[in-house]
Amino acid sequence: SELRKKLLDAFSNNQEEFLSGQALADLVGCSRTAVWKHIEELRKEGFELEAVRRKGYKIIKTPERVTADEIRLGLKTEFMGRHIHSEDVVDSTQKVAQRHVFEGAPEGTVLIAEEQLSGRGRMDRKWHSPKYTGIWMSVILRPNLPPAKAPQLTLITAVAVVQAIEEMTGLTPEIKWPNDILLNGKKVTGILTEMQADADRIQAIIIGIGINVNQQEEDYPEELQPIATSLAIEYGKKLERAELIKVLLVKLEKLYSIYLDQGFYPIKLLWESYAISIGKNITARTITGSISGRALGITDDGVLMIEDSNGTIHHVYSADIELEK
Ligand code: BTX
Structure with missing residues (x-):
């Protein structure tokens, strides 16, 4: 927002100094409550601000962005x-x-x-x-x-x-x-x-x-x-x-x-x-139902193979799996 931009400008122009809530409010042209609210927002975005009684606020660290x-x-x-x-x-x-x-x-x-x-x-x-x-x-x-x-x-x-x-x-x-x-x-x-x-x-x-x-x-x-x-x-x-x-x-x-x-x-x-699941007993939940058994590994195509208690091997293409404890 425009207010946020002004607030950051105020800090940029006074990098070494603490700025009181009132000074910020004057520079930005808003209430002290609004300043306080925006400072909380900045903290949520990853800015670190030092706050000292009677002196005010100073930005000590900006969020680390990846460009x-x-x-x-x-x-x-x-x-x-x-x-x-x-x-x-x-x-x-x-x-x-x-x-x-x-x-x-x-x-x-x-x-x-x-x-x-x-x-x-x-x-x-x-x-x-x-x-x-x-x-x-x-x-x-x-x-x-x-x-x-x-x-x-x-x-x-x-x-x-x-x-x-x-x-x-x-x-x-x-x-x-x-x-x-x-x-x-x-x-x-x-x-x-x-x-x-x-x-x-x-x-x-x-x-x-x-x-x-x-x-x-x-x-x-x-x-x-x-x-x-x-x-x-x-x-x-x-x-x-x-x-x-x-x-x-x-x-x-x-x-x-x-x-x-x-x-x-x-x-x-x-x-x-x-892979953790290989050789373990797992349950695979697919859109059509669940299959439980031992995970044998993956095929050369990356498809999961599960052997159930009857010895039948199921090929699972897409599922969420749960390991048995
Ligand atoms: P998934 O369907 O296997 O897992 C989604 C489930 O994981 C959610 O239902 C929730 O329980 C849990 N979950 C949600 N967020 C997190 C998190 N940050 N850390 C751990 N568990 C979480 C997994 O889907 C695939 C996710 C791909 C995300 C990337 S990010 C870049 C790209 N853009 C995008 O929108 N998705 C991909």
């Missing part, structure tokens, strides 16, 4: 992230990516945002994407493949995310088929793969990646607290999001290139080495 330029700087990839667009607030980076696909964006185009107002998960579920804390990004790929291969790209991405987290923190996350990445049993990353295709060829794949990076537990709504975690919570330190994005793009480019050259098999081996 496209910061990611371009020192990026060691050939095509992944070479076209990158960053925005402050979007409804969903998947939707932004769709527009770019429509306009002919090349393979490796990346869209990121600081905040998503309607970040989405699979099956119309919501993805909580608060400002300045996570990596909310979509990657456009244009593999020359039949549509049935699309799920493999989710698994490739999962391996890339695990490797990037490993490199940045030394922690090894586990993958829960098909798209959950967990630390200590809680979700730290979700992946959503959406596709535009003809009958026999993929036109474009949009891979949505949501990584919880710097959230603290209280940043999650109550219903997510038992199931969600962040790298900062598990690692005990905040991470540079731009750095993590760069590492991730390198891993993703490498795995994707291996996949295009050699097929899914090498990826499958890596994926299985990180």
